[in-house]
Amino acid sequence: MVEGGQTCDRRLVIHAGLGKSGSSAIQKYLRDSAGDLRCADACYLGMYLERGDPLSGAFASADDLQRALSDDPAIEDRLVALLTQRIQGRPGIKTFIWSHIGLAVSAPLMARVIARLTPICKTEVVLYFRHQASWLVSAYLQWGVKHKANTGPIRSFSEWLPEARSRGADYRQVIESWREAIAPQDLHVRSYDLAADVVTDFLTTMGLPIPPASDRSNWHYQTPDAAVLTLYRLYQGQNDAEAPPGVLQRALAASGVEKKRYREVDPAxxxxxxxxxxxxxxxxxxxxxxxxxxxxxxxxxxxxxxxxDPQHAAPAVVIPALLDMIIAMERRIAALEKRLKAPDESIS
Structure with missing residues (x-):
């Protein structure tokens, strides 16, 4: 079948998640490897179809797309229009890759989108799952603590568990909904637990070039250290609304604290x-x-x-992280002060 001069031998690969199952590693590799993908006649469309020339009706961010999946009554038409423009706008590309974890629980919507895209491409969907226990803990720390997705105080793990279903916690329901949405041969259900490297597994599954053995160096996001998570708890615990990590995450990254590992020290x-x-x-x-x-x-x-010692001392685990932040800020301030003083010194 032909439309706009393009045959339907082109394909759209949708990496739909689940979140907390290697999605950040896959997305980082796809962002950083445009050249390798281009050699295989492939390209990455981004998390919210942002990669390419600006388009009318585009999403402002991955969170904007996440909200639109449930709140925008025109989301189906919007996705079809954006995907059609992205695919038809790159005649030399055979494989287009789109990755967004919110799609994992959006199979009925995506079934309609995929059906309407049939004249210009075939579609394959990849889903990753990890053991429920480890997934639920990681998901809670991400959406219950770090990026608090509820209003009111931070909820305990047991209080948060019912919310996990909206993130895909019912694996059977997620898989069956996608089996109804797409042909079985075009749905790839993968085990994160069995993948030595999730990026290599994804590329192999999709028949794309494989990077050199990485010994998991492609892992992009790891659960933060206990000290860093405690900082998030203390920060987010003051927010009654849904609260992205925002300013705190930037401060942690700028000070080198975000990915550091701390040893426990008893301050008593x-x-x-x-x-x-x-x-x-x-x-x-x-x-x-x-x-x-x-x-x-x-x-x-x-x-x-x-x-x-006071009976209710502040959680000691955060103190080394706070000290690192203070020292990092002091160094940045000192460097700025030195730059400000430099013109005066040159004059004298």
Whole structure:
């Protein structure tokens, strides 16, 4: 079949997620490897079809597309129009790749979009799944804590679990909905747990060139360290609305804290207290009596021991991260001050 001079031997590959199953690694590779993809007559359309010339009706961000999937009554027409323009606008490309985790739970909508795109391309869909327990923990830390997707206080893990269904937690329902949306041979259900490297697995599944062995170096996003997650909890816990990580994430990245790993340090005082303190003081009585007798040096025993730790101290795990942020900011401020002073010094 022919439309606009293009035959339907062209294909659209939709990487629909799930999120927290290697999607960031796949997206990063696709963003960074335009040259390798072009050699295979392939191109990456982005997360929200943003890669290419600006188009009318385009989405402003991946979050904008995520909202539109559920809130925009014209979303079907909008997606068909954008995808048609992207595909027909690149006559030398045979494989187009689109990756957005919100598509995992949008099979009925995408079935209609895919059907309308049939005259210009065939479509294949790739889904990745990991064990439910590890997926739910990772998903909670992402959407329950770091990018708080609910209003009100941060919810506990058990309180958040019912929300996981909207992210694809019911694997059977996700798979069956896609089996109804697309031909079985065009649906690729993959195990994240069995993939030594999810990027290589994705490329192999899609028949695209494979990068050199990476020993998981393609992994783009890892669950933040406990110290960093505690900072997110403290920050997001003050927001009653849905709260993207925004400013805090930029500060963590700029200060080198975001991907650092911290060791646990007990900040509790190791100084003696109570009877231990009394016994410690008494150890010096004989020596001090001799000092008084021999040299007239009179030393008075302290009347009380060191101050005790507060009962509700701030979570100690965040302190090293905060110190790193403060030091990083101090260095940046010092560098700026030096640059500001440089003209005056050159004049003198």
């Amino acid at each position: 005082s190791t100084l003696p207290a109570g009877l231990e303190w009394t016994n410690f003081v008494e150890r010096f009585e004989a020596d001090n009596a001799a000092l008084a007798r021999d040299f007239g040096l009179i030393l008075n025993a302290p009347s009380r021991g060191p101050a005790q």
